[in-house]
Each structure stands twice: as C-alpha cells, then as structure tokens.
Amino acid sequence: MYQILIFSFLFPLFCSAQFGTSYKIRTIAFYNVENLFDIENDSLIFDDERTPTGSYQWTAERYEKKVGNIAKVLSEIGVETTANLPDIIGLCEIEKRKVLEDLVNHKNLASGNYGIIHFDSADERGIDVALLYKKEAFTPYTFKSHRLLLLDDEGNRDYTRDQLVVGGYLDDEEVFFIVNHWPSRSGGEARSRPNRMKASQLNKRIIDSLQYLDVNAKIISMGDLNDDPTDDSLKKVLKTVGKRNKLDSLSLYNPMEKLFKRGVGSLAYRDKWNLFDQFFFTSNLVNDNKKEYSFWKAGVFSQPYLKTAEGPYKGYPFRTYVGNTYQGGFADHFPIYMYLIKKARPN
Numbered sequence: 001m002y003q004i005l006i007f008s009f010l011f012p013l014f015c016s017a018q019f020g021t022s023y024k025i026r027t028i029a030f031y032n033v034e035n036l037f038d039i040e041n042d043s044l045i046f047d048d049e050r051t052p053t054g055s056y057q058w059t060a061e062r063y064e065k066k067v068g069n070i071a072k073v074l075s076e077i078g079v080e081t082t083a084n085l086p087d088i089i090g091l092c093e094i095e096k097r098k099v100l101e102d103l104v105n106h107k108n109l110a111s112g113n114y115g116i117i118h119f120d121s122a123d124e125r126g127i128d129v130a131l132l133y134k135k136e137a138f139t140p141y142t143f144k145s146h147r148l149l150l151l152d153d154e155g156n157r158d159y160t161r162d163q164l165v166v167g168g169y170l171d172d173e174e175v176f177f178i179v180n181h182w183p184s185r186s187g188g189e190a191r192s193r194p195n196r197m198k199a200s201q202l203n204k205r206i207i208d209s210l211q212y213l214d215v216n217a218k219i220i221s222m223g224d225l226n227d228d229p230t231d232d233s234l235k236k237v238l239k240t241v242g243k244r245n246k247l248d249s250l251s252l253y254n255p256m257e258k259l260f261k262r263g264v265g266s267l268a269y270r271d272k273w274n275l276f277d278q279f280f281f282t283s284n285l286v287n288d289n290k291k292e293y294s295f296w297k298a299g300v301f302s303q304p305y306l307k308t309a310e311g312p313y314k315g316y317p318f319r320t321y322v323g324n325t326y327q328g329g330f331a332d333h334f335p336i337y338m339y340l341i342k343k344a345r346p347n
Contacts, residue, residue: 024344026137026170026293027078027337029301030090030222030277032181033070034320034331035127036103037095039063047095047126055324062328066320067099069330071106077301077337085112086337087170089132090222092161092181093331096120100130117166119145122159129164129179129223138175140168148202150183150195160195165206170340173218173293176210178203180223182233193233196226200233207238207252207282218293220281221252224333228275229257240280247283254280255298255338266300266334268316275300277336290343298338306330 037050039060050058077086094100097118104114117140118130133140143166150158164179180203183195203221210217227233234240234254241247242257256278265273279298287294308318308329318329 022344023341024171025082025296026088026340027082027084027086028088028090028177028220028222028279028340029074029077029086029335029337030092030179030224030279031070031074031335032092032224032277032331032333033094034333035093035095036066036070036091036099037063037126038099038102042096042126056321057326062326065328067102067106068108069320071103071108073301073306073330073335074103075108076303077335078339081339085109085134087134087137088177089114090129090177090179091132092129092179092224093127094118094130095126095128100132104132115140117143117164119162119164121145121162122147123161124159127161127181129161129181131164131166131177131179133166133168138168138170140166142167146202146206148183148199150198158195160199163199163202163206165210167210170293175293176217176219178206178219178221178223180221180225182223182225182227184226192226196231196233197237199225200227200237204238211282216284218282218285220279220285222279222336224276225278226276229254229260229278234278234280238280241283244286247286249283251283252280253283253286253295254278255295256280256336259298259300264300266302266317266336267332268313277333279336279338285340293340293342296339296341298336300334300336302334306334 039058041051049055052059100116113135114132115135121128145162145164147162148160152158160183161181167176182199185192207219238252240254241251242254256275260275265275266277267274285295306318308314308316317332317334319327319332320329
C-alpha cells in the first residue's frame with residue numbers, strides 16, 4: 001500500500017491545505033549486502049571460505065544474523081516518508097536464490113510479499129545481482145540477464161557479474177530497471193578502469209536498445225558501479241548529467257552527482273569517501289507532469305547503527321567482517337534510495 005499524505009504542515013511540498021492535494025510515493029532502494037552467502041559448499045564456485053570450516057567460519061548462526069541485519073535495514077528505508085517497505089529493491093553480492101528467499105521471508109520483510117528476479121551469473125565467486133519487487137506495486141513482464149565479456153592480460157575470459165534488466169508496470173506505468181555490479185578496483189583504479197568502461201558501454205547499449213524500441217521508455221539503472229559519479233564511465237560513456245537544468249530528451253540524469261560533490265559517500269576506503277552506489281535514469285522521469293511518476297529525491301541511508309562506533313574505522317559502514325575477523329555488522333556499503341511521486345487519484 002502506498003502512503004497518502006494529507007497533513008500540509010508536515011509535508012508542505014506535497015500537500016495543499018486549500019485543495020487537499022495528495023501524492024502517491026514509490027520507494028526504490030539499492031544495497032550491496034557484502035557477500036550474502038549461505039553456509040553450503042557449492043562445488044561450482046569459489047565459496048569454500050564462506051562455509052563453517054572455511055577461513056571465515058561462516059556458521060548458520062552468523063548467516064541467520066546477517067539475513068536479519070539486512071532485512072532490518074531494508075525494512076526501514078523510506079519508512080519515515082511513506083510508512084511502508086520499499087517497493088523496488090536492487091541487490092548485489094548475493095550468492096543464490098535461496099538467500100533471497102530467506103531474506104524476503106524474514107519477519108521484517110514478509111509483509112511486503114516480494115517477488116524475486118534473479119539469474120546465476122558466471123562470476124567466479126558466485127555473487128550475483130537481483131531485483132525484489134512488491135507484487136502489489138510492480139508487475140514484471142520481461143527480464144533478461146546480459147553478460148559482460150571481459151578478458152584478462154593473457155586473453156583468457158575474466159568472469160564477472162551480469163547486468164539484470166527487468167521491464168514491467170509500476171502501477172499503470174511501464175518502467176525498466178537495470179541492476180548493476182560493475183568490476184571492482186582490484187589491482188588499482190587505473191589498471192581496472194577499462195573493465196568498468198566496458199561495463200558502462202554494455203549499460204549504454206542496453207539503454208539504447210530499449211529506447212530504439214520505444215523512444216519514451218522510462219529506464220532506471222542502479223547499482224554498485226565501483227566508480228564515482230564524476231568518473232569517465234559515467235560522464236564520458238553514459239554522458240550522465242548532474243543538474244536538472246542541463247537535461248535534454250536524450251540525457252541520463254544522475255542525482256548522486258550532486259550528493260558526491262557535497263561530500264556524501266556510500267563507502268569509505270583509506271579515509272576517503274566514495275559514492276559507488278548510484279541511480280541514473282532517463283530524463284522523462286524528471287518532469288512536471290503530476291499525472292505520471294516523476295523523480296523527487298535520492299539519498300544515502302546511513303543511520304547511526306549502520307556505522308562503526310569506534311576505532312580506526314569509526315564512522316565507516318559497520319561491516320560483517322574486517323579481513324577475516326568477524327564483526328557482526330551489516331555491510332561495507334550504505335544502501336541508497338530514491339522516490340518517485342505522482343498525484344494520487346481520488347478514491
């Protein structure tokens with residue numbers, strides 16, 4: 001169920017005391033959940049370390065705590081604004097469908113009646129991306145996993161995460177979602193940059209293909225890009241725009257760019273904050289048409305309990321592990337969120 005806002009003194013942007021205007025709000029979230037593995041050893045992937053006998057001593061108790069932690073976080077994103085669970089959730093670093101089922105069936109998320117869209121990727125570690133959706137909010141009719149072809153220095157295949165594309169109806173409006181987890185900066189930012197450039201090129205081809213079929217397609221791409229909003233993969237390949245007044249009909253709007261320039265981050269490394277977790281989307285979602293969904297705002301969900309309380313990593317995301325040392329935290333990234341709004345129809 002969506003939230004109808006009727007108190008103008010609480011929500012002046014959306015409500016008019018004179019006319020009684022109310023709006024429907026949908027929350028979209030994305031979260032890199034930092035290695036959400038079950039405890040079973042899968043012979044087809046390199047998950048040996050994340051088993052009870054592996055170096056991380058990944059036990060059933062720790063797994064259940066991790067699922068509960070992630071469910072708690074997701075259940076609170078957007079609740080202050082909508083009083084409801086998120087409608088669309090993109091995830092990365094999940095091992096398989098089973099962990100997603102455990103997640104959506106947790107008591108904190110079960111009332112959302114979430115559907116799951118997931119494909120096993122070719123990633124060597126076995127980590128994938130996925131999309132969760134509230135069945136009462138979104139009706140998918142097409143979904144496909146797009147493989148990213150990479151080669152290492154010897155010309156051998158370097159297996160990584162796929163890009164997941166899901167099309168469907170958010171209430172009565174057709175919207176496409178792309179969930180990403182681009183190649184990491186392992187080996188250094190400069191050395192690994194070509195892989196992320198190729199990931200951004202694949203993302204652009206997907207968007208171009210959707211727009212070729214329908215020039216007015218509404219497309220939202222989200223994910224852990226392992227690049228900041230000002231990096232070449234975003235600015236030169238996808239040509240994302242960070243200011244509304246610079247948009248044209250072919251632009252992709254990246255609201256995270258403004259946040260990044262203000263010093264907001266979703267993860268920290270060596271005392272530097274990065275905003276690798278991002279949304280960017282077609283400019284037709286930045287509009288003044290109150291009868292259709294339009295972008296309102298985006299943010300990083302960084303509640304105090306998600307931060308390390310003390311020590312050298314004080315203020316950083318409270319992780320499940322630091323190295324091989326168990327911390328019992330949440331993830332090494334903060335989740336992000338965005339809102340779509342439109343004028344609510346009278347009952």
